[in-house]
Amino acid sequence: MKKTLIHSGLVVTKDFIGKYDIAVVGEHIQALKLPGEFSPADFDEVIDATGLHVMPGLVEPHVHFDAPFMGGKTDHDMLTGTKACAYGGITSVISFSNQSKGTSLIQNVKDWDDHNRGRAYVDWSMHGLIYDASERSISEIPELVKMGVPTYKCFTTYRHSGRLMDDDSMLQVLQKTAESGGMLMVHCEHDATCEYLTNKAIAQGHKEWIYHAVTRPAIAENMAIQRVVDLMKTVKAPAYIVHASTADSVRIVSEAQADGLPIHAETCTHYMMLTEDMLKGENGYLWICSPPLRKSHDLERLWNAANLGPIEVVSSDDAGLPSKMRKDLSEGCFNKVPNGMPGVEPRLTLLYTEGVMKKQIDLQKLVALTSTNPAKLFGLKNKGTLQPGADADICLFDPEIAWTMTASTLHMNTDFCPFEGKKVFGKAKTLLCRGEVVLRDYELSGSPSHGRRVFRKLED
Numbered sequence: 001m002k003k004t005l006i007h008s009g010l011v012v013t014k015d016f017i018g019k020y021d022i023a024v025v026g027e028h029i030q031a032l033k034l035p036g037e038f039s040p041a042d043f044d045e046v047i048d049a050t051g052l053h054v055m056p057g058l059v060e061p062h063v064h065f066d067a068p069f070m071g072g073k074t075d076h077d078m079l080t081g082t083k084a085c086a087y088g089g090i091t092s093v094i095s096f097s098n099q100s101k102g103t104s105l106i107q108n109v110k111d112w113d114d115h116n117r118g119r120a121y122v123d124w125s126m127h128g129l130i131y132d133a134s135e136r137s138i139s140e141i142p143e144l145v146k147m148g149v150p151t152y153k154c155f156t157t158y159r160h161s162g163r164l165m166d167d168d169s170m171l172q173v174l175q176k177t178a179e180s181g182g183m184l185m186v187h188c189e190h191d192a193t194c195e196y197l198t199n200k201a202i203a204q205g206h207k208e209w210i211y212h213a214v215t216r217p218a219i220a221e222n223m224a225i226q227r228v229v230d231l232m233k234t235v236k237a238p239a240y241i242v243h244a245s246t247a248d249s250v251r252i253v254s255e256a257q258a259d260g261l262p263i264h265a266e267t268c269t270h271y272m273m274l275t276e277d278m279l280k281g282e283n284g285y286l287w288i289c290s291p292p293l294r295k296s297h298d299l300e301r302l303w304n305a306a307n308l309g310p311i312e313v314v315s316s317d318d319a320g321l322p323s324k325m326r327k328d329l330s331e332g333c334f335n336k337v338p339n340g341m342p343g344v345e346p347r348l349t350l351l352y353t354e355g356v357m358k359k360q361i362d363l364q365k366l367v368a369l370t371s372t373n374p375a376k377l378f379g380l381k382n383k384g385t386l387q388p389g390a391d392a393d394i395c396l397f398d399p400e401i402a403w404t405m406t407a408s409t410l411h412m413n414t415d416f417c418p419f420e421g422k423k424v425f426g427k428a429k430t431l432l433c434r435g436e437v438v439l440r441d442y443e444l445s446g447s448p449s450h451g452r453r454v455f456r457k458l459e460d
């Protein structure tokens, strides 16, 4: 087995920070020792990490690779998406197996699994996606959990496209979730409120992009989160609020946690760094996502919640589509723009630049939010940690490098960067995924045959 020594870096984990050398044997971390205690002669390769932060490879639990959309697909598939992951310091990514009406959750997972084998630079896993809360879908949940897919998402909105999960179904799904050891992920926006406001804006002749934010207000998200919390009081089962974006969302989740409910919340990089003002320009459609970008006081509260709780994870919700396609499909109106932005690669750099450098979070919190917490919450055993015995998923992060973020300086399969022109600091320099160097000196060096599907099991 190949032996690799990573020496003289500043090791940063959720629990400790300090100068250590790390010995990797085969796919695993063997030991950490003080610098100089290992003998370089005992290793096949020695990687100098002087001046670098050595952290667990990132875990990205929320992307939409290969998601079908109006005859097309999202920008990233497993191949291009995991390539962008490698550049972004990510060693494990969880996407969604897409359900269409009338199809089996189990079969979707099998199809997704078959389709993606041998097409990933880093390790990957999947969540179920319940568009169709039929009796069959609900009855399949225990088997889905046993297949290593213990998490699945539903929506409280998009009634028109048939995705809305009503309260009756959600109670049943929560019941099955409680029985089978799963966790329900919920996209929270109160559908009737959004529909009412959209219809009203359209009737008044509004087409401007900013009306996307006006018609999907904070109150709609807050109501939907509160609804999930209230349903959990009847059927107590683990739930995870995806992309919480409002100041009040974190208050509601905090209160629910204080009441003893097993609820968790993530936010996404764009909600922490961009406001709805992005929608006001001519190209505002490019920043349309749901929930929409919010106001500056929401951003402040999200940073605080990421630092002190209850936000446990920051994901990217990567879901870009080609800009021209988005514009064409919009027909110039805010409510027809396909939702979603790319973002899988810049997450680490952005959180470092805006979070660590501006002292909104520290380095250890950065690691917790981007690897340790999502690994634990989503049942990725042996990931998100540098403990001996864990998978040797290790990100060597260069904190000094200054660069300008643009669509062309990133490696995502997109023509749009939501943070175009932003001056940023820090970048993944070298990345190991189960001991194999998949990024070396800022350049991809891995192979798509390396990434392996991770079978997940949630902790009790």
Ligand SMILES: [Zn+2]
Residues within 6 Å of the ligand: 062, 063, 064, 317, 319
């Ligand atoms: Zn999403």
